[in-house]
Each structure stands twice: as structure tokens, then as C-alpha cells.
Amino acid sequence: MEQILEQYIATFKKYAVFEGRAGRRETWTFLLVNMGITLVLSAVDGMLGMLLGALSWLFSLIVLLPSLGVGVRRLHDTGRSGWWVLVSFVPFVGWLVLLYFYIQEGQPGQNEFGAPPSS
Numbered sequence: 001m002e003q004i005l006e007q008y009i010a011t012f013k014k015y016a017v018f019e020g021r022a023g024r025r026e027t028w029t030f031l032l033v034n035m036g037i038t039l040v041l042s043a044v045d046g047m048l049g050m051l052l053g054a055l056s057w058l059f060s061l062i063v064l065l066p067s068l069g070v071g072v073r074r075l076h077d078t079g080r081s082g083w084w085v086l087v088s089f090v091p092f093v094g095w096l097v098l099l100y101f102y103i104q105e106g107q108p109g110q111n112e113f114g115a116p117p118s119s
Contacts, residue, residue, distance in 0.1 A: 008033045015066040022073035023117035030070050034063050076113035077106035
């Protein structure tokens with residue numbers, strides 16, 4: 001659990017880094033922990049009767065830039081431009097395409113976006 005927390009914080013510290021590469025572990029740790037926190041905050045919002053889920057909405061706003069950063073770096077690791085993150089705006093199909101890209105293995109060795117991630 002401590003290793004997951006350390007990985008999450010390390011990714012969060014690179015909140016506005018859109019250069020370089022991010023491995024699958026870094027990306028999925030960050031995204032899954034964010035999902036878990038959002039679910040907990042949504043439940044708290046529901047118990048408190050907060051209109052529009054204020055806590056989960058605020059958290060989503062806080063992690064927006066770091067999520068984009070790790071997503072772009074993950075796409076770089078697979079040899080794709082970070083602009084592919086915009087495919088998520090295509091209803092339903094866009095998220096599936098992005099999911100497919102995120103689960104692919106990264107390119108071995110150096111690519112146009114830099115050296116492979118260490119983790």
C-alpha cells in the first residue's frame with residue numbers, strides 16, 4: 001500500500017509535465033487511485049446530501065491537469081502523439097480507443113519522446 005501511495009504522489013508531483021514517457025504502472029496506479037477517491041467522495045457527498053456532488057467535483061477538478069499529463073506521457077510511451085488524448089471527446093468509442101492505447105505495452109528503448117520509463 002505504501003508503494004502505491006509513493007507512486008501516486010510521485011505522479012501527482014509531475015502534474016504539469018507533458019513531456020517524456022509514463023509506464024503502465026504509473027498511469028494505472030494514478031487513474032485507479034483517483035477512481036477510488038472519487039467513489040468515496042461521491043458516497044460522502046450522498047450522505048451529506050450535497051447538491052451536484054461538490055466534493056467529488058472539486059477533487060476531479062484538482063486532478064484534471066495531472067490526469068492529462070500522465071495520459072499524454074502514457075501515449076508518448078506507446079509512440080503516439082499526446083494529441084490522441086482528444087479522442088476521449090468522441091462519445092463511448094473515444095474512451096475505448098484511449099483504453100486500448102493505455103493498456104498497450106510501451107515501445108522498448110528510446111523513441112521520439114525520450115527514454116523508456118524506469119517503472
